[in-house]
Amino acid sequence: MATQRVKFTFPQELITLPVIYQLGKEFNVVTNIRRADVTADRGWVVLELEGDAEEIERGLAWVAAKGVRVDPVQGDIVEG
Amino acid sequence: MSFTSALRCRECKREYPLDPIYVCDFCFGPLEVVYDYEAMRQALSREKIERGPLSVWRYADLLPCEGEPVDICAGFTPLLKAGRLGEELGLRHLYLKNDCANPTWSFKDRVVTVAATKAREFGFGTLACASTGNLANSVAAHAARAGLEAIVFIPSDLERGKIVGSAIYGPTLVAVDGSYDEVNRLCSELAGKYPWAFVNVNMRPYYAEGSKTLGYEVAEQLGWRAPDHCIVPMASGSLYVKIWKGLQELAKLRLIDSVHTKMSGAQAAGCSPIVSAWEAGTPNIRPVRPHTIAKSLAIGNPADGYYALQVMAESGGFGVAVSDEEVVEGIQLLARAEGIFAETAGGVVISGLKRLVEAGRLGRDEVVVAFITGAGLKTQEAVTEALSPPLHVQPTIASFEQALGERSGVGTQRTADRAS
Numbered sequence: 001m002a003t004q005r006v007k008f009t010f011p012q013e014l015i016t017l018p019v020i021y022q023l024g025k026e027f028n029v030v031t032n033i034r035r036a037d038v039t040a041d042r043g044w045v046v047l048e049l050e051g052d053a054e055e056i057e058r059g060l061a062w063v064a065a066k067g068v069r070v071d072p073v074q075g076d077i078v079e080g
Numbered sequence: 081m082s083f084t085s086a087l088r089c090r091e092c093k094r095e096y097p098l099d100p101i102y103v104c105d106f107c108f109g110p111l112e113v114v115y116d117y118e119a120m121r122q123a124l125s126r127e128k129i130e131r132g133p134l135s136v137w138r139y140a141d142l143l144p145c146e147g148e149p150v151d152i153c154a155g156f157t158p159l160l161k162a163g164r165l166g167e168e169l170g171l172r173h174l175y176l177k178n179d180c181a182n183p184t185w186s187f188k189d190r191v192v193t194v195a196a197t198k199a200r201e202f203g204f205g206t207l208a209c210a211s212t213g214n215l216a217n218s219v220a221a222h223a224a225r226a227g228l229e230a231i232v233f234i235p236s237d238l239e240r241g242k243i244v245g246s247a248i249y250g251p252t253l254v255a256v257d258g259s260y261d262e263v264n265r266l267c268s269e270l271a272g273k274y275p276w277a278f279v280n281v282n283m284r285p286y287y288a289e290g291s292k293t294l295g296y297e298v299a300e301q302l303g304w305r306a307p308d309h310c311i312v313p314m315a316s317g318s319l320y321v322k323i324w325k326g327l328q329e330l331a332k333l334r335l336i337d338s339v340h341t342k343m344s345g346a347q348a349a350g351c352s353p354i355v356s357a358w359e360a361g362t363p364n365i366r367p368v369r370p371h372t373i374a375k376s377l378a379i380g381n382p383a384d385g386y387y388a389l390q391v392m393a394e395s396g397g398f399g400v401a402v403s404d405e406e407v408v409e410g411i412q413l414l415a416r417a418e419g420i421f422a423e424t425a426g427g428v429v430i431s432g433l434k435r436l437v438e439a440g441r442l443g444r445d446e447v448v449v450a451f452i453t454g455a456g457l458k459t460q461e462a463v464t465e466a467l468s469p470p471l472h473v474q475p476t477i478a479s480f481e482q483a484l485g486e487r488s489g490v491g492t493q494r495t496a497d498r499a500s
Binding site: 004005009034035037042044046048069071072073074075076077078079080 | 091102103106107108109110188209210211212213214215233235260261263264265267268269271278280281284315316364366367375376377378379380381382383384385425
C-alpha cells in the first residue's frame with residue numbers, strides 16, 4: 001500500500017463536478033480530505049490518497065485529465 | 081545556543097518535536113519552528129550580536145541550530161546607500177541590500193547554511209535539492225564544505241552554462257526529462273522515499289529560517305531600526321515572509337523599536353500568482369504555469385503565497401508585477417546607476433520599485449530597502465541582446481576617435497574639451 005499527499009486546485013467550471021467521489025469510485029483509491037476551501041468560483045482540496053502506487057498514479061492522471069491541477073501539498077519545490 | 085522548543089503547524093497549531101518533518105500529520109499544513117523568546121531576550125543584546133562573526137551566524141541565537149555551523153560565510157552582505165538610483169527614482173533614502181556578495185552569489189546561501197547545519201545535526205549523509213540555478217549552486221557548495229554527499233535534480237533542458245556553478249563542487253547531478261510539474265512531483269516523491277536532507281522539503285522549517293537574517297542585518301546596518309519600506313522579490317513567498325518575521329522578532333526581543341515597515345513584493349508578470357491574488361483582493365492563490373525570463377522567481381504554485389498575502393495586508397505593503405522588458409531595464413538601470421550587476425530577480429525589484437514610486441506608493445523621504453538577491457553573471461543571457469556591442473577599432477588613435485565619434489559624438493566632445 002502506498003499513500004500520497006496532494007493538493008487539487010479546481011477551476012470554476014469543475015467546481016460542481018464530484019471529482020473526488022468519482023476518483024474513489026473509478027479507481028481503487030481511498031480519498032481522505034484534510035483541508036479544503038471551495039467557493040462558487042474556485043476551490044482547493046488537500047487530501048491523502050491510499051492504495052496501490054500504480055492505481056494512485058492512474059487516478060491522479062485521470063484527475064489531471066479532467067482539468068484539475070494536481071500538486072504536491074508542499075507547493076513547488078523546484079527553486080531557482 | 082538555540083532557543084527552539086518545537087515545530088508548530090501554521091494552520092491547526094499542533095506541535096511536533098524538532099525532527100526532519102515539514103507538514104502536519106493532521107491537516108497537512110506547513111510546520112514552522114517555535115522559539116522561547118523570553119529566554120532568548122535574557123540571553124541576547126545588540127552588543128553580543130555585534131561581537132559575533134561577520135556572517136549569518138552572528139544571529140546564531142535566533143536560528144534553529146545547535147551544532148557547529150556548515151559555514152562558507154553566508155550573509156552580512158553590504159547595505160549600500162543608493163544615491164544615484166534614488167535620485168533617478170525620486171527617493172532620498174534608498175538602500176540596496178546586496179546579496180550578490182554571498183559565497184555562491186545569491187541569498188540562497190543564507191537558507192542553505194542553516195539547512196546544511198541542521199542536516200548534519202540530524203545525522204544525514206546527503207544534502208539534496210531540485211533547482212534550476214541559485215539553490216543548486218548553494219547546496220552543492222555547502223555539501224562540499226560539510227563533507228556531505230550532494231544530489232541535485234535539474235530539468236534536462238537546463239542550459240549547460242547553468243550547470244557549471246553546481247557541477248564544480250562535485251555533486252551528483254541528475255537531469256530529469258519531463259515538464260516542470262513532472263520534475264516537481266518526482267522530487268517530492270523522492271524526498272519521501274530516500275533518507276536525504278532535501279533542503280526545501282524535509283528541512284524546510286529550518287531552511288526557511290535562514291532568510292530571517294536579511295531582516296536582522298538590514299535593521300542592524302541601519303543602526304538598529306527597521307526601514308520604512310522594503311521591496312522584496314517573491315517566488316515561493318518564503319523570503320518575503322521571513323524578512324518580515326526577522327524584523328518582528330527583533331522588536332519582540334526589544335533590539336529595535338516597534339516595526340512600522342511596509343512590505344512590498346515584486347514578481348515577474350509571467351509568473352505572478354501572489355501579486356495577482358493581491359490585486360484581486362483574494363487570499364486564494366491560483367497556480368500558474370511560469371513564463372518569464374526571471375527563472376529564479378518562476379514558482380507557479382508558491383508554498384508561502386497565502387502567508388505572503390497576510391504580511392502584505394498586515395504591513396500595508398503592495399504587490400507589483402513587471403514585464404520581462406522591464407526586468408531587463410531594471411537590471412540595466414541598477415548596473416548603470418550603482419555598479420551592481422544583478423540577476424533577473426534584481427531587475428524585477430528595481431522595475432517594481434520604479435512602478436511603485438510612479439504610482440505614488442512610496443514617500444520621497446521614506447527609508448526604503450530594495451533586496452538584490454543574486455548576481456547577474458548567472459543570467460547573462462537575459463541582458464546580452466540589450467547591450468551595445470563593443471567598438472571595433474584599428475590600433476591607431478585616429479581609428480579609435482573616429483569610432484567613438486560615430487557611436488555618440490562623445491569622442492569629438494572630449495577631444496574638444498581637452499583642447500580648450
